[in-house]
Amino acid sequence: MKIVFIGAGNLATHLAAACKAAGNNIVQVYSRTMENATLLAGETGAEAVNNLEQIRLDADLYIFSVKDDALPAVVRQMPPTEGVWAHTAGSLSMDLFAARKAEHGVIYPLQTFSKQRKVDFASIPLFIEGSNPATTRLLEELAGSLSRNVRRLSGEKRRTLHLAAVYACNFVNHMYTLASEIIGREGLPFDLLLPLIAETAAKVTEMAPQAAQTGPAIRFDEEVMRRHLSLLPDPETKELYTLISKSIHKHSI
Amino acid sequence: MKIVFIGAGNLATHLAAACKAAGNNIVQVYSRTMENATLLAGETGAEAVNNLEQIRLDADLYIFSVKDDALPAVVRQMPPTEGVWAHTAGSLSMDLFAARKAEHGVIYPLQTFSKQRKVDFASIPLFIEGSNPATTRLLEELAGSLSRNVRRLSGEKRRTLHLAAVYACNFVNHMYTLASEIIGREGLPFDLLLPLIAETAAKVTEMAPQAAQTGPAIRFDEEVMRRHLSLLPDPETKELYTLISKSIHKHSI
8 A cells, every 4th residue: 555644753653664564655754844754754765745735646545643733734735635534643533634535534543652662563452433434444454454453433432542541641651750750859760660560550451440459548548648748849749649549539449 | 487477468468478488487477357367377377366465476577567557556566576576568667666676677568469469579679677787687688588679778768669659550550540431431441451551661661751751731732631621521530630731741851
């Protein structure tokens, strides 16, 4: 399949590499900045462009992977092309393409991507939606060649999944950041927490997270929580500690 | 070494099994409830008791692993014994033993324990503190036979470490719980999130969590965040979402 990537960020970088590895032809990479376009184009043997007027019109698939709030403008500026237009955003409707392109859809990979970190694409859940059966099948076939974990999902459910992913990934990672700050203030290395972090993630492969909960908040150990609050440096951090602890206690079983 | 366990909870269960596997003799297990005492005693070949007056006086080490707020009362009620008294609590000072027992200390395992889940004790960081050099060495030797990751740590630093662990484990697990609720409302299985959860935890073995952050809050994608808020069912959950998102944005680099 001839594929054009519109966008060259973290997600586009990993998805383009996986598409190429599955035997597809990445013909072009567009990015607003030529530097980013060139970087990803170089990795995938594609042509780099930084002007939407230079987009090739004969590809089978155009994958839009830009910041959510930039996508509507990019779609408006796209020239009319052959093929299918699809985006990769969890919380955007596929309808944003409707006025410009009848054959459109979504490939949403449920994963966190950083450029410098390799991921096993085959295990990433990919969620597909298409504007008609042929488009859905085309996206599904591509997705099936990238991952063994593909399913169709409506835009509404995808939005909910994306919200859940914010908790399971971004909010979780922020808890790691706060832990790293706390431990860093005592001159202790973040690595000390890695076995705990790994076990906390591994536990929920076997038990529901609600059943896996431990610690002072679930036991409602007020004395420990009071002492913890006294160690936190500012009102904002204290508020976050209190709010999450209350929520844990409310969810105790 | 002859060891008595005071307490038969999650931590005591895993620690007693590891002590026995390392060749120690678990002579007694005390719990307020005979059922819990019998369960752990059965697993470790120990005698079960539910009355502190029945505690053997000739052990080398008494490991106190009860709820933090129950510990002071248990210590007061203990008969005078031979050996060393140590607790396993992250946020309690070892001084709580001082009035009753000169040889005292702490073995603090930085891990989350649930009875039904096996853990690899050898990789768990164990933090040691003792009231005198001989006691510290005794605890350190025991710890060294259980784990390859042992270090001495003052009570003050241990308290900070425990606070960091609340973020890296309990708060993280609560984010999993909230994600599971969100996804469950749409009838989607929690398992869909497991590759994302595993990768989020694996990423911070290679990158600092601050550098690993992705998602709408770090990009300050207000439109996505607004839509997410509209999907959340109650003011409390909305408040938590907003507060964590703000904190992520504040920590962006």
